[in-house]
Amino acid sequence: MTQEAANSLPPSPSLSQGLVSIFTGDGKGKTTAAIGTVIRAAGHGLRVFIVFFMKGKDYVHGEFAILSKLPNVTVASFGQMGWVRKDKVKPEHKEQAGLALAAARQAMLSGNFDLVVLDEVNVAVASKLVELDEVLRLIDDNPQNVELILTGRYADPRLVQRADLVTEMLMIKHPYTKGIKARKGIDY
């Protein structure tokens, strides 16, 4: 488990009402919006746990190195998973995704975090890396004072139904369609 130190800033405010939010759709900005929320929350002294389902160690250590350095933010990822094609799922991918879900659940129930982000969990569900029922159970067991954010395209309708806030990021225009490739520092 890759887990960066969570320095706590006393006194920590707490949420009186945590909600469940989903960022889904084919447009850019899902993980990015989750990261933005993490920054906002950390800026207010809330304690944040973020676990990456479809992004391996390198990704987390590169792109989100800055997140790990923030006080009150704990970043977790398991294995070198990265993106897994639905038809190329191996047992170790399921194991890693299972560990990620368990870590999110533990963080959510620990009382040590105000915001728990499950990045790309929707894709993990769609790719059968984790069971939908497990994620629904996570939502059902969410304490009132913990905010949950689930990201990734293909959000299951039952997750959407259970969430309090759902934003669909809709691709109106994307440079990839013009043949422009993803650029380091901006897109990843």
Added chain:
Amino acid sequence: MTQEAANSLPPSPSLSQGLVSIFTGDGKGKTTAAIGTVIRAAGHGLRVFIVFFMKGKDYVHGEFAILSKLPNVTVASFGQMGWVRKDKVKPEHKEQAGLALAAARQAMLSGNFDLVVLDEVNVAVASKLVELDEVLRLIDDNPQNVELILTGRYADPRLVQRADLVTEMLMIKHPYTKGIKARKGIDY
């Protein structure tokens, strides 16, 4: 002008191809996605300038205090503007918005920044705080190696047409419709 120190981290990578992105729509996640991009870019050592059009000093100093503390990130806001209703626009609001646009332009042309974010500029255009033509001119004059991000609902079709990437954040479900108010640390 509220401008926090931009510490530079040598050596700074640079963008070979800067694009123009717009985050618009009525859903949650527009500014949040821009902030997420700022974090990503800063994490890679890119130099970022972000100016807030519809958010006053208090907002920037509270919510985005953490941004100002990041190396390579310069945060700017003008006056105590905050949200301005279209029918309550005063000359000083226009002046402040004009200063914000001028600052963005200066940052974009200075060679000192790789990413320039104009937060809520779409709303500023829709509220006639700044002229659409001025923003179009900004886009036209954007150097090839500077990334521009424009956020806010009501993005003018001519801005959408000119942008390389446009994401519409679509509100599928929002807790406000259930009477739940915005919560500090999460929503603002």
